[in-house]
Amino acid sequence: MTTRPTSSPSRSERPRPSAADELVAPILRWYDENARDLPWRRPDATPWSVLVSEFMLQQTPVVRVLPVHEAWLDRWPTPAALAAESSGEAVRAWGRLGYPRRALRLHAAATAITEEHGGEVPSEYDALLALPGIGDYTAAAVAAFAYGRRQVVLDTNVRRVLARTVTGTEFPPRSVTRAERDLGADLLPEDAPAAATWSVAVMELGALVCTADRPRCDACPVVAACAWQRAGAPAYDGPPRPVQTYAGTDRQCRGRLLAVLRDAPGDVTRAQLDAAWDDVPQRERALASLLADGLVAARADGRYQLP
DNA sequence: GAACCGTGGCT
DNA sequence: TAGCCAAGGTT
Structure with a gap:
């Protein structure tokens, strides 16, 4: 860590002058004590x-x-x-x-x-x-x-932690932005092994404490430095997130058909697949897509099996 | 960039 | 209950 004079231009250009100092060390310490044994x-x-x-x-x-x-x-x-x-x-x-x-x-x-x-x-x-x-x-x-390579690792956890602690918003943008990459690069420790530990530590904080809903801010090692908390934890006001429907979709149908193949010891008949889903056009469509994806193979004798 | 791709647990 | 979410990638 370096000590910058208060008159340094680089300091005045940053929204949070010592974000790295305020975040990295506490999160590394927290990870050392709270990491899951995976x-x-x-x-x-x-x-x-x-x-x-x-x-x-x-x-x-x-x-x-x-x-x-x-x-x-x-x-x-x-x-x-x-x-x-x-x-x-x-x-x-x-x-x-x-x-x-x-x-x-x-x-x-x-x-x-x-x-x-x-x-x-x-x-x-x-x-x-x-x-x-x-x-x-x-x-x-x-x-x-x-x-142990030095890489910027941006997953949904890291992005949410940085959105809250640095940017001050409850959730990150829909897709990764240049600003997020720059921020990730700014915070990344110079030392490669330390950088890798930092990345997994932020991910772990996002998974266990800075969760999508009901974050456990009382257990957060950087709550005092968190821009989102300092702003009064304003509610997310971005565009609504698309609802991920499932029941009755092609995806569910594909899942049902594949489960028949997965649970069978060998190949199955067309009748066995047909029994797994009532809607005929949807079932045909799903089976065709599974075949196209290479998840199901059609046999010469008209039966079906895993590839 | 949007749509699509499984599954199960939680509130 | 039904929406919401979970260490994304491909087209």
């Missing part, structure tokens, strides 16, 4: 374990990921082990985590890692980003958490 955070966790966790954690709560992640690593301890099996086995092992295309992409990523990276999970952001199913967040997260 398998993919342990010292002996492999980059593959971290990668698998990041795929599974996309839009899925930790508690549901834990048992599937453990079984997955037991069965496929390396990318090559997964790549050696059919993608259908990955879809089956994915269970009910949701968004089963992630299982397909994880299998594809394992194949690419095996064939193009000698079986080792890449440590470079760009190489990770080029893998199937890996976008900006996951590439940064794996580089930081598996390899």
Whole structure:
């Protein structure tokens, strides 16, 4: 940390002159005392374990990921082990985590890692980003958490914490903005390992304390410095968030059809699939999309199976 | 940028 | 109850 003279131009240009000093150290201390003991955070966790966790954690709560992640690593301890099996086995092992295309992409990523990276999970952001199913967040997260690289990690937790503590709004913008990236880069500690710890610490604070609804501000290590709290915790006044309907949608229909395949030991008949959903046009549409996605395979004998 | 892609727990 | 939310990515 550096001490800036009060007359420094850089100080007057910043809305919160010492945001880094006020936030980083307290949050690191808080994390040291409050971090959950998660398998993919342990010292002996492999980059593959971290990668698998990041795929599974996309839009899925930790508690549901834990048992599937453990079984997955037991069965496929390396990318090559997964790549050696059919993608259908990955879809089956994915269970009910949701968004089963992630299982397909994880299998594809394992194949690419095996064939193009000698079986080792890449440590470079760009190489990770080029893998199937890996976008900006996951590439940064794996580089930081598996390899200790210095990366700006912006997930929904980090964005919400920064929106509140620094920007003073209850929620971040709908999509990541340049301002958020700049802020993330500003706050990131210079030292690479410290930067990685900072990133996971902010994520943890967002997951456990600075939650989307009913944040536990009484337990927050930076409540005194929080711009949102200082402003009186004004209610969110941005555009309404789109309601995510589910019942009766194609997504639910796809889920029902895939569950039939997942729960069957081998292949299934068309009649078995038909029994899972009444609306015929919707069922046809859903099955066609599952086939197009590669989540279901049609057999020559008219039956269906996982790929 | 918007739409789409699962699932289950909570309030 | 029904909306809301959970470590996003792809098209």
